[in-house]
Amino acid sequence: MSKYQHIQQAAYEANMQLPKLGLVLFTFGNVSAADRDLGVFAIKPSGVPYEDLTPGKMVIVDFDGNTVEGKLRPSSDTLTHAVLYKHWEKIGGIVHTHSTYGTAWAQSQRDIPIFGTTHADHLTVDIPCAPPMNDEMIKGNYEYQTGFQIMECLEQKGLSYEEVEMILVGNHAPFTWGKTPEKAVYNSAVLETVAQMAYLTEQIRKDVPKLQDSLIRKHYERKHGPHSYYGQ
Amino acid sequence: MSKYQHIQQAAYEANMQLPKLGLVLFTFGNVSAADRDLGVFAIKPSGVPYEDLTPGKMVIVDFDGNTVEGKLRPSSDTLTHAVLYKHWEKIGGIVHTHSTYGTAWAQSQRDIPIFGTTHADHLTVDIPCAPPMNDEMIKGNYEYQTGFQIMECLEQKGLSYEEVEMILVGNHAPFTWGKTPEKAVYNSAVLETVAQMAYLTEQIRKDVPKLQDSLIRKHYERKHGPHSYYGQ
Amino acid sequence: MSKYQHIQQAAYEANMQLPKLGLVLFTFGNVSAADRDLGVFAIKPSGVPYEDLTPGKMVIVDFDGNTVEGKLRPSSDTLTHAVLYKHWEKIGGIVHTHSTYGTAWAQSQRDIPIFGTTHADHLTVDIPCAPPMNDEMIKGNYEYQTGFQIMECLEQKGLSYEEVEMILVGNHAPFTWGKTPEKAVYNSAVLETVAQMAYLTEQIRKDVPKLQDSLIRKHYERKHGPHSYYGQ
């Protein structure tokens, strides 16, 4: 029995949530689950349909992107996951999808404006959209550079990956993360619904103002921080 | 056996309708069921996934917001429910959701205009959108104030909670109510479909006029009032 | 055993198609099935949820709108059905829904423009939208007048009910019909999908031209008329 079985199981279960939540068509998405002590993560094999997945098919990769165990080729986005795990020490799961509304915002190269409490329940700022990479980065080690593009975007905006657990990569699609793979999947679903609501909001009213600061703080702090009172 | 079992059962069943009707993602919604004689209501526990709910997990709260029975923490929106039950003597159920189209209108801070008979079958006026609260109200007892914001909005527009059983809270999302929790859930689904139709109507024709008064009265009175002839 | 059992069964089965095809929320729709020899039709009882329907609950009504058999009150739209059956001798089924996109066009008081072959496979003209009725008609025998409003709209546009089996009633919603109740339900689903496509088409291109006449004729005649070659 593999010593990685627990993260294979976690990665498997989290991957299977994506089609169930309507976040992927065919194989357009992937989830990974990390074990920080072992210094590795389990990730979906590339191009394998969700209905053919099993926990044992999850590929074990280290934080430099080397395959440690597994017969299948890992997701083509593996290096992006590796870079983020390597630099962000407190995350345990990463999700990438091409969910419809999130991808439409990414293709528009716009941050998703904070228009309501559904958004503020999860983060206090616009959902950031990293600019498309330059030609050199794309032609080089593309997936590796995607990880750095994500980190640099947060950094330039002064955002912490522990507070902002989601991003759009311009022209591409959403990435989300969290302390666990379940939380990262949760964040992908939140991003998609917030993306749809923001799209509809602008259609209904062109000049809609952003949420006032007091309401942002109130809703965020209901769910997060020292005085939160949401949940059990 | 708890003497509150009947409202726990009613609250449970009504809560379980929300995901079935496509009105909630994860735990973004809650229903309560009141017993007027006992002076309490049963409400969903905070942050508990719908698939983990049981009637016994519903928390019993009085109309001042004090927990009377139950081991779990009640919904974070409990004080809003309490305020409305306390002041509106004829309601027996309240629902709060972040349903997609209703929330988009709330984020736009616009009333939903009355454009057709689907709307007029249920109310004779635009679905009101309460303005976002001021900073002081938000920073104070937020959920308590949300209840007063709802009541004040109806009052300022000269509307009766017995005739208008739904509202949007600006920047936030819909609240609905009714004589029973089932009716309140029904109203949440009606609000969502009317919100979608109104959105599409304005997209199809920018300068669309509102419904003429005679048609509003006709459809409303078919279903409501002394000469109604809809239903059995 | 009722001598009306065959139309009760037909009306029941056709009614049950509406929720299955996503054309109704709750009880917002109804189907009737006529027997021309007996001079009656079976129609959904008013306000009864689809899951509670049985063939025996279908109410038998004559073409003047009098209930002939049945303990329940027939649909509130019964007189509209009666008028159409009385004047249009070749129809055997009628459907009324508040389907989302069809209703949005009706609320916009616009005909649905013929933009493509999906539309032309079923009719050669825009789907007509009857203007809202005047106050007198609405305050009078409303549902009866709705039937006349539908007939008058077709007449004024020079359309035959045998070729155009669907209409929008302005500010209200779609009505469809056909030789059988199944065909009428089919037409309701066609109207809804054509309504959605036309809406999207105008969003994608504001100045989109209507379909050229040769293509309209070609597609319509593939499916209809003496030289049709669609189907078995």
Added chain:
Amino acid sequence: MSKYQHIQQAAYEANMQLPKLGLVLFTFGNVSAADRDLGVFAIKPSGVPYEDLTPGKMVIVDFDGNTVEGKLRPSSDTLTHAVLYKHWEKIGGIVHTHSTYGTAWAQSQRDIPIFGTTHADHLTVDIPCAPPMNDEMIKGNYEYQTGFQIMECLEQKGLSYEEVEMILVGNHAPFTWGKTPEKAVYNSAVLETVAQMAYLTEQIRKDVPKLQDSLIRKHYERKHGPHSYYGQ
């Protein structure tokens, strides 16, 4: 046992994917599967509901459009399939649907612009929209001419059917193809989701630029060509 059983089975299975993927309403679509050695293809019979299909009902047709085996009339679009099989020697399956977003773009007579990597994962150019045919072509052998219209559109744009496996026919709807019928169905689902994303992208930002060339090449070559590294 028919010597065509293998393509009947393949065509049957591929046809049954269309309703499962939400790409057809009623009978508005068809798939064919070719055997190049036998010089024939199996295609859906015309107007037969998907739930009534069996492998044995698939009609065998040669590349000139003559029925070789089968009691039912083949799809009314059969000649379009025949023309494409005759001229494009490397395809083994063809799909035609009236999927919602793809059809809306076709009705708009616009190519679908390449806005993101979901698109670039599958082709490096806008999804072409063939112009509507002239009156003469339509009044003549319409379905036969549709095949030539498709081929001519690719030719005029300098595109290879081996690289671009999808097209819109103006005013009509999408056609897709591939080495196998499964691949052709896959392409139909990809076209529909890319069509929806492109529609939303333009709604979110009017002046959105197309994808930069380096990113197009990178994503396309990840999945295709000599150095692809997607899949197993």
